[in-house]
Amino acid sequence: MNDLHEPFLNRDADFSPYRDMAFDLSAMARKDMAVNGDKVINATIGSFFGEDGKILTFKTVYDSFDRVPAGDKARYASDILGNPDFREEIFNWINRKNNISLPHTVIAAPGGTGALYLMFASCLEKGQTLLIPDIFWGSYNLMAKKENLRLDHYTLIDENNEVTIEGIKRKSAELMERQGKVLVLINDPCHNPTGITLGKEKWQQLISFFNELSEKGPVIVVNDVAYLDFGYDIENVTDYMSCFNDISDNVLIAIAYSCSKSFTSYGVRLGADILLSRNQETLNHLEAALKRTCRSCWSNVNNGFMHCFVDVMKNHREEYIREKNEAVRLLQKRSQLIMDEARSCGLPLYPYSEGFFITIHIEDHDLLNRYHNALIANHIYTVRFRKGVRIAVCGLPLSKCRGLALMMNQIYQEVIND
Numbered sequence: 322m323n324d325l326h327e328p329f330l331n332r333d334a335d336f337s338p339y340r341d342m343a344f345d346l347s348a349m350a351r352k353d354m355a356v357n358g359d360k361v362i363n364a365t366i367g368s369f370f371g372e373d374g375k376i377l378t379f380k381t382v383y384d385s386f387d388r389v390p391a392g393d394k395a396r397y398a399s400d401i402l403g404n405p406d407f408r409e410e411i412f413n414w415i416n417r418k419n420n421i422s423l424p425h426t427v428i429a430a431p432g433g434t435g436a437l438y439l440m441f442a443s444c445l446e447k448g449q450t451l452l453i454p455d456i457f458w459g460s461y462n463l464m465a466k467k468e469n470l471r472l473d474h475y476t477l478i479d480e481n482n483e484v485t486i487e488g489i490k491r492k493s494a495e496l497m498e499r500q501g502k503v504l505v506l507i508n509d510p511c512h513n514p515t516g517i518t519l520g521k522e523k524w525q526q527l528i529s530f531f532n533e534l535s536e537k538g539p540v541i542v543v544n545d546v547a548y549l550d551f552g553y554d555i556e557n558v559t560d561y562m563s564c565f566n567d568i569s570d571n572v573l574i575a576i577a578y579s580c581s582k583s584f585t586s587y588g589v590r591l592g593a594d595i596l597l598s599r600n601q602e603t604l605n606h607l608e609a610a611l612k613r614t615c616r617s618c619w620s621n622v623n624n625g626f627m628h629c630f631v632d633v634m635k636n637h638r639e640e641y642i643r644e645k646n647e648a649v650r651l652l653q654k655r656s657q658l659i660m661d662e663a664r665s666c667g668l669p670l671y672p673y674s675e676g677f678f679i680t681i682h683i684e685d686h687d688l689l690n691r692y693h694n695a696l697i698a699n700h701i702y703t704v705r706f707r708k709g710v711r712i713a714v715c716g717l718p719l720s721k722c723r724g725l726a727l728m729m730n731q732i733y734q735e736v737i738n739d
């Protein structure tokens with residue numbers, strides 16, 4: 322909250338200038354590119370770009386979208402919760418392995434952002450604490466502030482730079498002691514910004530831990546799966562979800578899905594919450610409460626794109642999957658190049674598994690700032706996070722990935738030795 326008061330705004334409004342690092346740095350990179358051309362590396366924005374340097378758009382998706390009649394694009398959705406066939410197809414897509422057997426409901430939202438906001442705004446009291454990773458997508462922080470929530474953080478790595486769930490467990494247990502209720506955000510698979518994926522075994526352990534914890538109070542697990550469809554083990558990316566079937570009565574799962582990356586539709590604004598609970602009545606209550614938030618905040622979601630999603634899933638699924646998988650394989654090639662080089666020169670990375678982003682791990686704040694600035698001075702644009710510098714591999718053609726880690730390591734060594 323501001324010390325100053327702007328009489329036209331309410332007291333909670335934060336009117337300090339808002340700067341979005343990713344958008345601002347990308348604009349800087351574009352300016353630099355106008356002068357220095359190919360020398361510039363823009364690794365800031367989390368959208369997939371093809372090898373031709375243009376944003377990738379799946380043909381299957383946009384051909385289908387073009388076929389949606391203008392009237393359907395113009396019309397309101399048939400239901401505030403989302404069109405019934407869209408809700409069904411989203412669930413089918415998430416449950417593609419038929420491995421979720423719990424009562425469920427789906428609530429359409431404007432992107433993963435909307436799906437996350439619905440949960441944050443609905444499940445905690447003002448002043449309560451939301452648990453998120455210690456390196457995280459910045460919008461969680463904004464949403465929490467907007468809803469007057471506090472944040473606490475868990476670590477995803479141990480002292481040997483190995484992925485661990487001990488941080489999630491410890492912080493959740495502490496929060497339950499303090500608050501009597503836990504809402505924990507787990508951005509998995511393909512965590513933004515580190516590329517960490519927990520895997521099925523760790524998820525199983527987490528669910529049995531949350532079950533035990535839920536004897537002391539309700540546990541809400543919000544699983545942010547924005548990058549799910551860019552996991553490298555393509556056939557098995559949703560396998561871990563079978564462990565959700567084991568949740569106890571006092572655990573609620575919200576899978577926050579985004580169409581942005583999976584359907585190359587960032588600007589379209591479509592996503593959904595898939596809510597899973599043992600108890601149908603709980604789902605009815607959530608549906609009714611969240612419906613009011615939908616209606617009051619954005620009314621309904623993009624009707625034309627819901628039609629397109631249903632058409633792709635029902636009539637062009639195999640073509641779509643082939644096209645998407647090609648993009649996943651390309652991302653894998655790009656990240657492999659960077660990872661191999663980074664290993665060869667010892668660039669200190671978070672333990673990347675898969676996904677849009679690779680992040681250099683730097684804890685020291687001053688070093689982090691100096692390094693980030695030195696990269697910019699060398700025409701390399703990345704996004705600075707709390708404990709690292711993020712390379713958006715999704716936006717870099719292979720030619721730009723080649724040599725990048727070596728270059729970044731050289732600059733890192735120069736900054737350290739400065």
Ligand SMILES: Cc1ncc(COP(=O)(O)O)c(C=O)c1O
Binds near residue numbers: 508547
């Ligand atoms: C971690 C994470 N979650 C959710 C989202 C939501 O994306 P959208 O609102 O475009 O669906 C993003 C987008 O960048 C993200 O990085």
